[in-house]
Amino acid sequence: MPEQPYPVALLAADVPPRQKPSVYPEPFATQMQGREKRQLGDLFGLSNFGVNLTRLAPNAVSALRHAHSKQDEFIYILQGHPTLHTDEGHTQLSPGMCAGFKAGTGNGHRLINQTEEEVLYLEIGDRTPNDEASYPDEDLQALLVDGRWVFSHKDGSGY
Secondary structure, rough: OOOOOOOOOOOOOHHOOOOOOOOOOOHHHHOOOOEEEEEEHHOOOOOOEEEEEEOOOOOOOOOEEEOOOOOOEEEEEEEEEEEEEEEEEEEEEOOOOOEEEOOOOOOOEEEOOOOOOEEEEEEEEOOOOEEEOOOOOOOEEEEEEEEEEEOOOOOOEEE
């Protein structure tokens, strides 16, 4: 029997947090303080979609408000009461609630932890090549090139 390169199962909380807290350029990367991602899908060799177990400390945010051109996203709240910020406004979430973000809609989204308790949630997203991310509240845009995000100002100049 060949050696299995990936685990059969594991305890998600035992997965070490991602080494680099954010791929955003400054001044945006430091705004992600208090966010901790455990990349679960990668441990099983998943290549079509990613799964993260994400923890938000009080007053932390999941991301800059963003929308994808090609990648769908889905979140499921496990613990805490984050606020979902979308073009429709602010929606209070609680454990057991979920939300999905269809690619190509342009509807920017993010979670904000405005409480004194930690928030824990699953985020699932596909890995469609040549995706673009728009950030309606920031002078920022991104293009997925060879599996890495390349960021620029909205006028196309680099960071």
